[in-house]
Amino acid sequence: MTKPLNILVTGTSRGIGAAIRTALTGHNLVGHSTRGSDGEIAADFGDTDQVTALWWEAMGRLGGRIDVVVNNAGMFEAVPIEQGDEVWLGGWERTMQVNLTASAALCRLAVLHFREKGGGRIVNMASRAAYRGDSPQHWHYAASKAGMIGMTKTIARGYAAENILAFAVCPGFTMTGMAEDYVESRGGAKLLADIPLGRVAMPEEVAETVRWLAVDAPPSATGTVIDVNGASFVR
Template identity: 70%
Template sequence: MTNILLTGSSRGIGAAIVTALDLPDVTLAKQATRGGNGTIAADFADPAAPQALWDTAVAQLGTIDVLVNNAGVFEASPLDGDEWVAQWERTMRVNLTASAELCRLAVLHWQARGRPGRIVNVASRAAYRGDSPAHWHYAASKAGMVAMTKTIARGYAGAGILAFAVCPGFTMTGMAEDYLASRGGDKLLADIPLGRVAAPEEVATTVKFLALEAPPSMTGAVVDVNGASYVR
């Protein structure tokens, strides 16, 4: 049995990951900001939330074998806005710091038990390509996730602790639909050689592979799911 802690499970990519991991040999602890529907409530804007979530998940599962960091916010912050710094700090707290705290707790958990483990961080194409002028903070937070993933992979592979990142481009969630419509959907789609945005299920399939099946030599890999809209 593989015990997995998934954050951001309530909609979009997270909901698709829940479906992909609905397997007989997987037990899933799911985080959502408000809780409900069998999820653990944890608002990552609260600095105490990652530790509380981890403790609750360990109490539920006994041990955690895989951590999937998917929770995040994508909120516009115009450069001349009065709340720019506050928005920067909120995005970093939710997208990067909370993920970092959970990664730290996972590594310590596995080290204390002498066990292997896996981390899958859902980052973004924006980590490499950047984002709109109103989303400096989002791009920076996702670049931080990628750098953190690589650092964990290099630091702990010898103990069997593996780390991977997934970098989706636009994904057809409610959030992406609203953004596409507000930015002129046809123009944005023209920038994707595949001709469409990714489906959440495509990202979820990638997360499932990395969480359960990817060979150890892939540790440190960053997998793009963006329809060739950014290649590197």
């Protein structure tokens, strides 16, 4: 195995994040969750000050050096347009803050740090929705993930010469508790019929993609976006 890396992964308490944590066994990993548990750093991504505090806490735990940041934390909240202006806009702003702004804050801190340390890697968790859109109740979710793609490509193009690499992963439906509820609410078998593979992705499949990008992907792959959606959307 390659020399152990110092890695910060957000949203590691369950689902894809927990699988990423397992996939990166052998590296020096600091995880995060909203409440903090099992050694994870607690930070509410609705508060950018807590995101900044997360970075510095992780730096302290990892001896002042971070080699890889994986932005996995996010939320998926339905907000129908029929709801009132205040509710709908509140849902939009909350999702943008948690899914995009918090990740952007960590990306900025990572880029500044990587410049001092001679490089590093960022892996951002986007979604199939960034390209194909999502349900009418999830404008904000699709927009936040499209923003994640734009940010990732900008970082890749802007800092590759400094050995700062950026990648994104776009899962479709993944078999987490959140996805199971959503699949059932959307008709179950009918939704699965839209996936040529015939099933949703497993968290371990997404996690292995993240692991490869974080550890083994060649530098020339910077800016890459990898789909993990059973061919339900191909570009």
